[in-house]
Amino acid sequence: MQVEIWTDVNCPFCYLGKKRFNDALGQFEHADSVQVTHRSFELDPTVPAGTSGSVVEHLAHKYGRTLEQAADGERQLGAAAHDAGLAYVTTGRDYGNSFDMHRLLHWASALGRQEEMLDALYLANFADEAALFGSDERLIGVAVDAGFDEAAVADVVADKTRYADDVRRDEAQAEEFGVQGVPFYVFDRKYAVSGAQPVESFAQVLAQAWGDRPAAPQLLNTDGDACGPDGCAVPQ
Numbered sequence: 534m535q536v537e538i539w540t541d542v543n544c545p546f547c548y549l550g551k552k553r554f555n556d557a558l559g560q561f562e563h564a565d566s567v568q569v570t571h572r573s574f575e576l577d578p579t580v581p582a583g584t585s586g587s588v589v590e591h592l593a594h595k596y597g598r599t600l601e602q603a604a605d606g607e608r609q610l611g612a613a614a615h616d617a618g619l620a621y622v623t624t625g626r627d628y629g630n631s632f633d634m635h636r637l638l639h640w641a642s643a644l645g646r647q648e649e650m651l652d653a654l655y656l657a658n659f660a661d662e663a664a665l666f667g668s669d670e671r672l673i674g675v676a677v678d679a680g681f682d683e684a685a686v687a688d689v690v691a692d693k694t695r696y697a698d699d700v701r702r703d704e705a706q707a708e709e710f711g712v713q714g715v716p717f718y719v720f721d722r723k724y725a726v727s728g729a730q731p732v733e734s735f736a737q738v739l740a741q742a743w744g745d746r747p748a749a750p751q752l753l754n755t756d757g758d759a760c761g762p763d764g765c766a767v768p769q
Contacts, residue, residue: 550716550729557735573635573703585667620660629666639696653679
């Protein structure tokens with residue numbers, strides 16, 4: 534079974550949702566047969582690359598809140614993250630353009646290490662007081678600290694065309710699905726779930742999606758000529 538998850542590193546609910554989904558998946562008896570792929574979604578692609586801004590100031594401006602109201606929202610998110618067993622820094626976080634991060638996630642996926650890269654980016658954004666956005670050096674350092682090769686990471690970050698088409702394809706698919714926010718989970722391209730649902734809800738959807746998978750074809754006749762590991766049958 535395939536589960537595709539549209540996310541953005543800027544999104545605290547994606548960070549929280551990943552933990553809750555993984556907790557549900559860890560309890561799922563068919564977890565070894567579930568393939569998880571993280572897809573790209575930029576919450577604000579208009580943010581200029583190479584810039585960094587205060588999350589609290591950004592939220593206050595975007596939603597017409599006071600700075601204190603925006604800061605209180607961060608504290609509430611921090612409490613929810615802590616309840617889920619996640620570290621969360623409630624002051625001093627920044628936000629910015631995430632396109633290069635999405636490109637790195639596609640590169641890591643090609644290496645079979647997408648989860649490691651995403652975890653590293655989430656921790657750098659939500660559990661570390663150091664600014665994450667606006668610095669290629671910082672981004673490369675996060676990936677290197679997670680065990681990725683420095684020269685290879687630097688090459689991907691420097692070449693803005695690498696994996697850019699993959700990011701755009703993910704975003705185009707999200708638009709086709711009508712995705713308005715993230716996290717957004719798609720199970721076998723048949724069921725969709727939006728938001729950082731409780732662990733119990735993810736467990737229910739996993740069970741339902743698994744149960745509704747197409748059954749394997751039933752073999753009715755084995756007498757026809759065919760090719761197999763030992764070669765091709767000679768027609769009689």
